[in-house]
Amino acid sequence: MTLDRLKQHFPWVTLVVLILIVGAMDPNFLRPQNLVELAGDIAPLFIMALGMTLAIYIGGIDLSAQSVANMTTVLATITLPLFGVFSALVVIAVGFLFGAVSGLVTTRLKVPSFIATLAVGGIALSVGQFASGQRALYMDAGQRDRAFGWMLGSTAGIPHELVLSLVLLAFAWFIQNRMKAGRILKAVGAGELAAVASGLRVDRYKILAFALSGMFAAIAGLLFSVKLSGGSPTLAEGFLLPAIVAVLVGGTPLTGGVGGVLNTLIGAMIVAVVRASMLYLDIPATSQQIFFGIVLIVAIALTIDRSKMRIVK
Amino acid sequence: MFELRKVEKRFPGVHALKGIDFKIGRGEIVGLVGENGAGKSTLMKVIYGAYQHDGGEVLVDGKPVRFHSPREAMDRGVGMVFQEQSLIPNLTVMENVFLGYEKQFVRFGKIDWKRMAEATRHQLEKVKLAIDPATVTSKLSFAQRQLVELAKVLTLEERVDGNLVILLDEPTSVLAKEEIELLFTLMRDLRKRASFIFVSHRLDEVIELSDRIYVMKDGAVVDAVESGKAEVEAIQRKMVGRDINREYYREEKQRPYDEGKVLLELDAISLPGRYKDISLKLHAGEVLCLVGVEGAGREAILRTVFGLLAPQTGKMSIHGSPAGAVSASQRVAHGIGYVPRERKIEGIVSGMSVFENMTLSQMDKYTRAGVLDIAAERKLARDWIKRLSIKASSENADCGNLSGGNQQKVVLAKWRSGGSDIILLDHPTRGLDIGAKEDVYDMVREMSAAGVGVVLVADTLEEAIGLSHTIAVVKDGEIKKWYNCPPGAKPSLYDLIHYMI
Amino acid sequence: MLTQDNLQKWAPLLVLVVLVVFFTAVNPNFLSIRNFARIAIASTPALMIAVGVTFVILMGSIDLSMEGSVAVCAVLFATFFAALGGSLAGPGLLAVPATLLVGAVFGAINGLVHVKLRIPSFMASLSMGFVGIGLSLLITGGDRILVEDPLFRSLLTVRLGGFPLMTYVAIVALLAGWFIQNHTTIGRNFYAVGGGEDLAHASGLNVNKVRVICFLIAGVFYALGAMLAVAQIGIAETVTGRNLMFVSITSVVVGGTALWGGSGGVWNTLIGVLIVNVIGNGMVVIGLPSYVQDGVLGLLVITAVYLSTDRRSLSFVK
Incomplete structure (x- = not known):
């Protein structure tokens, strides 16, 4: 086992070590029920991070995810009385569309994805504010339970949110590892010029990656909106940076091509454990942000694989 | 004055330089030839400080040295003329020429552009290039960039006492005939101050110019041919390890x-x-x-x-x-x-x-x-x-x-x-x-x-x-x-x- | 004259002029000293932050720590200021250099984390942003600190030629930024690193040192921006830096500084900041509902970046 080989295992080793450290402080933390709940709680963040993974996997970034999720909470609340369970399809399609627009702007107009997605996020924010009339909306409890009740609750102690997350993870994993599209995304991330010189229609698949990212962001927004039984253009505030962090800590670097959705599962769990640990370690509320920032630096310094980075920018 | 003795360099899985002996005297022009992959570029990198040797000795004026960076090599008078792509395209010619050595032009924190332009003009005269020092480098032709590269290395003349060793990596590949002639004349003129290591795949040029030619193959120097005894075919044979004949190209x-x-x-x-x-x-x-x-x-x-x-x-x-x-x-x-x-x-x-x-x-x-x-x-x-x-x-x-x-x-x-x-x-x-x-x-x-x-x-x-x-x-x-x-x-x-x- | 190169170079300014003309045509009140002063007030803190991050972007790196940095600088400034007597006319003045020092230290740490731990600047600065926000929370315990010294607030309240004093402070700082960029060794080295890092290294440049100094200088500008932000509203708190991250980076890019480094500069950033603020102000002036602002800004950002990018030299964009 060389160091290089070990490196790809750093993320999950970090996760296990973190869990054990917190568990050593407070054995209650290690109860399976607790861990399962912990996983269920971060479902919306994890789903957004899944989409973000695809954008980062091709070497881009999606800064519109949070705004798209925000918009989705509004749209889902508005469309629920009209379409019932099918409102899900509507908002997912809208998310997909917004992502596709980001992709088009990046590939056709050659605007870096950092800016393109930020701008498209602005548009999504406007749509959300317009549709909501800039106030918080509420779902009718009956309608919500009939259409989306299955998303909440739990069976045999397993929260349905966790199941939904894992189904989506399996879906994303299948695309990434078993489908032509996933292979092309990997090629784009690892060596875009070689992918072009192999005759691949690179632009199409880049657009697809952003579209899928938008779609996952919409699903995250939908779940969040169902959880809170309402929507507002600022409901999902504070999701974006943790979602990016989850991807990066999981071991998918900003340069793309390595890592993937399974890594993001680990990354999201690391974020969840770090957050939960602050409760277990009695860290005062005012210090939590510092703690999070420093743990982040340590986690990233430990997990990122520098062997493929010629220049660290 | 500059010598390598039994220099070794290894990379994971590759033995890149095998016991290299290499010597260059005052005012000499030494040729370095070999097929691609023979180790020429690794050897050059060791000489100008981009790589550190991990065996043997590098001697300047008989004293062992170890260059940890290109900068250290430059401070000892060893400079490299890269092929045209080593100039930074978004900077002006004068900024490129004095990159990393701007200090001499700084007064109270401000760069004195006039003096830098003046100094650059002086350097450009050495290579007989009449361009505005404030030109952005990306606007220059390949040949002009090559000459600016040379001018940049020639700033060592003022900066370093003693003798210079200048490496030239395929300097003629983008130059027209007259420009090549100019370059060769320049090199001969500069021998008072500098020795040259000349790398080229144009064997005729190498033979014309060099006092001695080192032939590399598979990371080792396989021969050092004195000028006058050099023949294209013989050198070729040594580079490839056998006759270059019809059989080689099937x-x-x-x-x-x-x-x-x-x-x-x-x-x-x-x-x-x-x-x-x-x-x-x-x-x-x-x-x-x-x-x-x-x-x-x-x-x-x-x-x-x-x-x-x-x-x-x-x-x-x-x-x-x-x-x-x-x-x-x-x-x-x-x-x-x-x-x-x-x-x-x-x-x-x-x-x-x-x-x-x-x-x-x-x-x-x-x-x-x-x-x-x-x-x-x-x-x-x-x-x-x-x-x-x-x-x-x-x-x-x-x-x-x-x-x-x-x-x-x-x-x-x-x-x-x-x-x-x-x-x-x-x-x-x-x-x-x-x-x-x-x-x-x-x-x-x-x-x-x-x-x-x-x-x-x-x-x-x-x-x-x-x-x-x-x-x-x-x-x-x-x-x-x-x-x-x-x-x-x-x-x-x-x-x-x-x-x- | 109007070659493609020229068009790309002047596109941001052109966009700004078109915007001003458009808003004036819809509502002539837009073109008044009063309104321009309003735009200037809104722009100044953002301009300082944007100038700071311009240097980082020129090197091809990115800095996402400004919200944290501004929060720390703002609350520490208010704390120092209060502790030193609470007046600019006394020892309270010392709070200014002290805050600039805090900004420099925070920036230097940011740069050191990036360079020494070999973490890409995106992640290093993102984490440092969290640390900064956390630090300011720790200092204030989540409370606001009021800064009511009339002399300090005169930055906003006293006007010279129709514009408040803080505008002139920003102009002086902008000129300092321009001086650093065009006439100092370190400023030119930012361009060298952005134009070709490995080439710069091969020429004997200590690239890591340049990087750390760059983040340090950026930190000083963030500190300046933080103090102006406090002068603007008279309050220092954890959210003083809020939204400044995306606004400042958007401004830099809209102004025509490329995210991959090596081209652009502080004048571009001035134009970019003005574009962003003119849009915000203009839409209010012509009576558009506030909720369209983000969307319109998004569209204009795409347009401006599209116009000012030299696509011929790009093989692909990430």
């Missing part, structure tokens, strides 16, 4: 091509600024070689054929029908394959496995309803690994970790296994060692035998002459001269150079 396997079957036809295509009025026909089994100097337009022609560039006028047909939309995927579908010069960037995707690389251009064949048949992909890769004897631990090995020659085989396998019958080769042997080169030559002959048409931009003129059926000499974007190259009646190097420059 001339005995060269068969006439099928004149009745045209695979690709270009009819007067033009792209302003890149190439003009290019017409050619590529036949089944033909190796058609485009020769010319760097920037003559050869690469642009290849990229046009592959659909990465669009010609402004002219017609192009593939297998007898019009080429259609300008896109690489469309050309791949019509049986064109492209082996780019930048193998690690455009040829392979490093980080992906051998089998993933091989099917990259033909995934549709292994896809049903969007889902990949990975078992079939693996089988294909295993077959071709065996067929081309690719050295890889398995089809799952990361392509980025293979040696250059094996990477090139993977690229060729990608196109051959996909059934491409028009293959564009851009510097296919660049950076490969001799054995790997011979493998590539064998593959070219096999492709010809199988009826594949090859458009080749070769790494050296010898290679172009040795491999091709037909040669087109390209200069300034136009085809100036055609040669037929049947075995035994090939044109000479000098025939071609005459039309190239």
Whole structure:
């Protein structure tokens, strides 16, 4: 086992070590029920991070995810009385569309994805504010339970949110590892010029990656909106940076091509454990942000694989 | 005054320099020659401080030194003239010339641009280049950049006491004849102050200029020839390790091509600024070689054929029908394959496995309803690994970790296994060692035998002459001269150079 | 004259002029000193932050720590200021250099984390942003600190030629930024690193040192921006830096500084900041509902970047 080989295992080793450290402080933390709940709680963040993974996997970034999720909470609340369970399809399609627009702007107009997605996020924010009339909306409890009740609750102690997350993870994993599209995304991330010189229609698949990212962001927004039984253009505030962090800590670097959705599962769990640990370690509320920032630096310094980075920018 | 004794350099898995002995006296011009991959560039990097040797000694004036960075080497009077690409394009000429040494012009924190321009003008005079020091470097021609490079290194004259050692890496490859003459005159004039290490693949130039020539092969110096005793053929033989003859380029396997079957036809295509009025026909089994100097337009022609560039006028047909939309995927579908010069960037995707690389251009064949048949992909890769004897631990090995020659085989396998019958080769042997080169030559002959048409931009003129059926000499974007190259009646190097420059 | 190069170079300014003309045509009140002063007030803190991050972007790196940095600088400034007597006319003045020092230290740490731990600047600065926000929370315990010294607030309240004093402070700082960029060794080295890092290294430049100094200088500008932000509203709190991250980076890019480094500069950033603020102000002036602002800004950002990018030299964009 060389160091290089070990490196790809750093993320999950970090996760296990973190869990054990917190568990050593407070054995209650290690109860399976607790861990399962912990996983269920971060479902919306994890789903957004899944989409973000695809954008980062091709070497881009999606800064519109949070705004798209925000918009989705509004749209889902508005469309629920009209379409019932099918409102899900509507908002997912809208998310997909917004992502596709980001992709088009990046590939056709050659605007870096950092800016393109930020701008498209602005548009999504406007749509959300317009549709909501800039106030918080509420779902009718009956309608919500009939259409989306299955998303909440739990069976045999397993929260349905966790199941939904894992189904989506399996879906994303299948695309990434078993489908032509996933292979092309990997090629784009690892060596875009070689992918072009192999005759691949690179632009199409880049657009697809952003579209899928938008779609996952919409699903995250939908779940969040169902959880809170309402929507507002600022409901999902504070999701974006943790979602990016989850991807990066999981071991998918900003340069793309390595890592993937399974890594993001680990990354999201690391974020969840770090957050939960602050409760277990009695860290005062005012210090939590510092703690999070420093743990982040340590986690990233430990997990990122520098062997493929010629220049660290 | 500058000497290497038994210098060693190892990289993981590669013994790059093996006991190098190398000496340069005051005012000498020393030639350094060798095939690509022989270790010249590693040796140069050790000399100018980019790499540190891990065995033996580097001596300056008899005292052992160790350069930890190019800067330390410069402070001891050792400077490198890179090929034109080492100037930073968005900076002005004067900023490039004094990059890292701006301090002398700073007064109260502010750079005195006037004085820097003055000093730069003085440096540019040394290389007889009359340009405004405030010109942005990206606006200069290749030749001008090369001279600015030299001017930059010549700032050592004022900065360092004692003698200088200046390395020149292929300085003539982008220069016109008069400019080369100027450079050589300059070097001779500067011998009062500086010694030169001159690296070039143009053996005639090296012999003309050098007091002594070091010949490298496989990371070792195999000979040091004194000037006067040097002959082109003898040096060549030492570089390659045996006679460079017809056998090396597999001339005995060269068969006439099928004149009745045209695979690709270009009819007067033009792209302003890149190439003009290019017409050619590529036949089944033909190796058609485009020769010319760097920037003559050869690469642009290849990229046009592959659909990465669009010609402004002219017609192009593939297998007898019009080429259609300008896109690489469309050309791949019509049986064109492209082996780019930048193998690690455009040829392979490093980080992906051998089998993933091989099917990259033909995934549709292994896809049903969007889902990949990975078992079939693996089988294909295993077959071709065996067929081309690719050295890889398995089809799952990361392509980025293979040696250059094996990477090139993977690229060729990608196109051959996909059934491409028009293959564009851009510097296919660049950076490969001799054995790997011979493998590539064998593959070219096999492709010809199988009826594949090859458009080749070769790494050296010898290679172009040795491999091709037909040669087109390209200069300034136009085809100036055609040669037929049947075995035994090939044109000479000098025939071609005459039309190239 | 109007070549493609020229068009790309002047596109941001052109966009700004078109915007001003458009808003004036719809509502002539837009073109008044009063309104321009309003735009100037809104622009100044953002301009300082944007100038700071311009240097980082020129090197091809990115800095996402500004919200944290501004929060720390703002609350520490208010704390120092209060502790030193609470008046600019006394020892309270010392709070200014002290805060600039805090900004420099925070920036230097940011740079050191990036360079020494070899973490890409995106992640290093993102984490440092969290640390900064956390630090300011720790200092204030989540409370606001009021800064009511009339002399300090005169930055906003006293006007000279129709514009408040803080505008002139920003102009002086902008000129300092321009001086650093064009006339000092370190400033030129930012361009060298952005134009070709490995080439710069091969020429003997200590690239890591340049990087750390760059983040340090950026930190000083963030500190300046933080103090102006406090002067603007008279309050220092954890959210003083809120939204400044995306606004400042958007401004830099809209102004025509490329994210991959090596081209652009502080004048571009001035134009970019003005574009962003003119849009915000103009839409209010012509009576568009506030909720369209983000969307319109998004569209204009795409347009401006599209116009000012030299696509011929780009093989692909991430």
